[in-house]
Amino acid sequence: MHQRTRRALAGLVMGTLIAGTAACSASGGDAEGTGEAENVTITIMGKPAATNTAAVELFERQVAAFEEANPTITIEASDVPWDAKTFATRLAGGSAPTLLRVPLTEPPALIERGQVADITDVASELDSFDDLNPRVMQFLERDGAVYGIPEKSYAFGLVYNRTLFEEAGLDPDAPPQTWDEVREYAKQISDATGKTGFGEITTNNSGGWHLTGYDYTFGGRIIEQESDGTWVAAFNDDASRDVLELWKAMRWEDDSLGDNVLGKQEDLVAEFTAGNVGMWVSAPPDVYPNYVAAGGDPAAFGAGPMPQGGADATLAGATVLMVSAQATEAEKAAAVKWIDWRALRPNYDLEVAAETAKASAADGLPVGVPVAPIFSDEAYAAYRAAIEEYVNVPVENFAPYVESLTAFEYVPEPEVASQEIYAALDPLVQAILTDPNADIDALLDDAESRVNTILAQNAS
């Protein structure tokens, strides 16, 4: 081949490869304060998916009402969900939304990197601010400053198919309480119905996420802080071993986990909605609206307590709303006003709560799904009373889950590098579920060293 062709080929190779990760230099946003009366346009996340037409209609009505009440503010809404993979690039390119809707695992890193705004001034003026659940707020405050507001919170629980329970001769009102019972029920469902007794997810960090949640129920922790403030892996112990042994036994001895164990949450929601899965672990209130929107039978949906291995604990998380660091003062104020309008008032202001519930019910949307409240228990009780006449969800199917919420300790996700840790734990979970000869101790040692490397890099 000619030399010129070779050079061109080499250039092509370099271009193809490197251009992919080439970064552009960032231009700092000008965040000078501007007058209150100035017209502002804010871009927001959180519009429901286009397929959920009823929810979209309600959302659009809320936006129109908000803009009418606040004529200087214009809302541009997006239904694109939070994606850690594109956020930094969008921020650098100046196209990140003003209002971010992110899982509770993200705020520490976003605050640390200076990518979100301090909204203390505007947030603390909200009527409901003092009533916000401190268990969630602790992750959104740093050095006395507020960086976010919770939209909703969740605690892990057992999602199960009541119809399959009945077909397998199990009582649908008495879901399993312990992992031993889960194993027993799962085998019974698999044997009797031929369906997957207990569904498990292992990709896109979900394997690590579930291992963390299960580990908590055996009294374990994924990471712990040393006296010098550094974090180290803490999961190479009996609690994790118990979880892994349980998975191994269910997969290879009982054959109750099904054949398809390499999927993510969305895959399992689809399988569960189709009636192919008996039980699985998730946040029941979060799953329910998607389940119903996808055509799932409300009467078949059951929510039970997070199965326990002796610790009476459950993993808890939340979806929170934060404002981009590039927002101007006026944009920050507008964003917090919208947070109050859309996320807080319908759960706090009893009149608005009733109106929203009425409108949602008229649209055929689920109303009254029992949740882990973002406000105090008193405020939540008052909210439930206010919406009572519009509730269209079979609340009794959630009763075992709701009862458990007061009984368990809520354990947060790993405080640092949570998504990286989950990514490092995925292969461990996958190994157990795809290789009958997987060596649990060796896998735990390997994962421990990997997580410690991540934590060391994170600290430096």
Place this chain on the structure above:
Amino acid sequence: MTIAPERLRGSAPEGRAAQAASPTPRRRRNHRGRNAALVGFLFLLPSLLVFGYFAWWPIAQSIVLAFQQTNLVDPAEWVGLRNFEILFADPLLGRAALNTLWFTVLSLAIGLPVPLLCAVLMSELRRGGTLARVLAYLPVVVPPVVAVLLWKVFFNPGESGVVNSLLALVGLGPFPWLQSPELAMPSLVIVATWSGAGTAILIYLAALTGVSTELYEAAELDGASVWQRVLHITLPQMRGIILVLLLLQIIGAIQVFTEPYVMTDGGPANATVTILLMIYRYAFLFGNYGVATALSVLLALVLVLVSALYLRLTRSWSSR
């Protein structure tokens, strides 16, 4: 524009003959050639500037970024070789390199002969050639992510999975395909070959039309079988194009991303983690652009070396 008849008559063979006969016209031609080159360069300049700005400048920036730490918001900070240290301390790097190599070997073993065989067979078709070409090229038209998701359904590990149902007809399976650390990578190679073979087949078919039919006729007169004709005429005549496609195959296989990203996310148990997937995770999952770029630069270097070595080797083979 009209061309004078005498210019038309002064056709190329005459021009070449004149050049060979006398040195004077060649000098004049060289002079004209330089002018033509300058004009050509001026015509090329806008493209070069655009290409330089959008292709070479990011490459230069990337190389700089490999030695920096940035969150894309604050100014980048120089960290020297730290990104490379982080990379070499990552136990997954060796695994990813081996996986990438394994994918490359498998895709050469499957992905090289299959399109060649298809092209040779299709060129022998007396009728239905066009239909065969359309069918062969069809997978290339399907958007990659859609195609890969489709295969994910095909590879369903249960007895109801499409591939397993077909195999059950001949008494095989069911196989856990993507769920098995051993089978996952070959499954991805099958998908990659399926989606990429159409282009290679078209290139081979184009090359086959260039093979002199006289050679085949002579071989037939000598009583050569189809296999002998393929072995002694077709393949040697196509050696150049095969070598180029082999190189492109190697470069493409080393950069495999879509299949492991969409189908397995690197699983099960890291069995399909590739170098590009690692780059992606470092950049877009962990937000560590410096390390991601450092790994990109390393990969680019390896590819340049592989290409150079390959070209040197094949040049000596070609000259035999």
